[in-house]
Amino acid sequence: MTLENLVLFAGALVVLFLTPGPGIAAMIARTLDTGPWHAGMYGVGILTGDIFWFTLAVTGLSALAETLGPFWLAAKIIGASYLGWLAFKAFWSAWTGARPKPVFPTGSKRGWAATYVAGVAMPLSNPKPIVFYLTLLPAFVPLEMITPVSYAAMVAIMIVLAVPAAALYIISAHRARNWLERPSVRRGADIVTGLVMVTISLVLLTR
Template identity: 30%
Template sequence: MTITFAQMGLYAGALLILFMTPGPVWVALLARSLSGGFQAAWPLALGVVVGDVIWPLVAVFGLTWLVTEFAGFMTVLQWVAVAVFIAMGAALIRHADLSLERNSRLTRPGMWAGFVAGLAVILGNPKAILFYMGVLPGFFDLTQATAADIAIICFLSFIIPLAGNLFLAASVDRVRGLLRSTFAVRRMNLTAGWLLIGVGVVIAFT
């Protein structure tokens, strides 16, 4: 294993901050939880897990090839990671008052329907692959990545969002009130936005 505990901690923290940012997965979980409770929401969380593993694998193997073919590409990707985090943070701050809407298309009953909905939400989001393609090189040296490193990266990429998604689904009554409060959504978006910018700054100087 070549990655350090400090790198793992920083990456895990970034994933946690990103989870705290309301987005398509939050909307999907909220919709299914409101329509069928936790029983309807947990299969969707498992569907999201598949995408949370696929995207890092695509990024790791694709970027590893590029890095070995083009000298200096890792440095470029590190600054891409910085730009991605700062841009995402700035976008959240700029649109801090944007409210969330429910998506009734995701509420079809059934475990399989929930799983497919979760998979569709994570795979159908073009920001996901852009995030991983731009962010992973900022945390890890992919040219030295071993099988154990890749396993740890994938594990962190799905376990933190999964835990958060299951907690979100179980706490839907309180979350529903939170997401309906313009002030709470604004405060949450502002906090997450500045934290994302902070992560970008840390990557720039490490």
């Protein structure tokens, strides 16, 4: 594994992490719904799913994915159901004018776990990371040359690049959240958030 390969890998990841997609949209909506920390946990879940696909490609087990159809279907259902529930809460808030109660008590272990699991389910059923890690990645990096040391280095690169990329979207959304808390604009924001969640859940189920 050469330095050039690692640089190409890092450049490809920057494009992957910064390009808007279902994961980023859901993370932004999560920020508006429950704040930056839960959105950050959602992002950790997404990164976990990305590392899973990367590991699958590196270990040569990508062909195994084709035999695990029920597993991916379950991941889609979990992710879409959770996003659908968040959409319902957003629409309910727009209709009643009152902020909905969280599914789990704020800061509870169950709440953190549910957010993390939903984040993991996103890349497991999202075509973008699947195509990138299983199809495009070999064009940038010779997978047969990846050793345990280079694998660890590449995972570290993924983490180092994912954190600021997620923070960029989360912080921007959080700053806008204070403005969106005004009653005059909150209802419209809830409707937009709900529509985004519904759209993403449908994308997960139909692709």
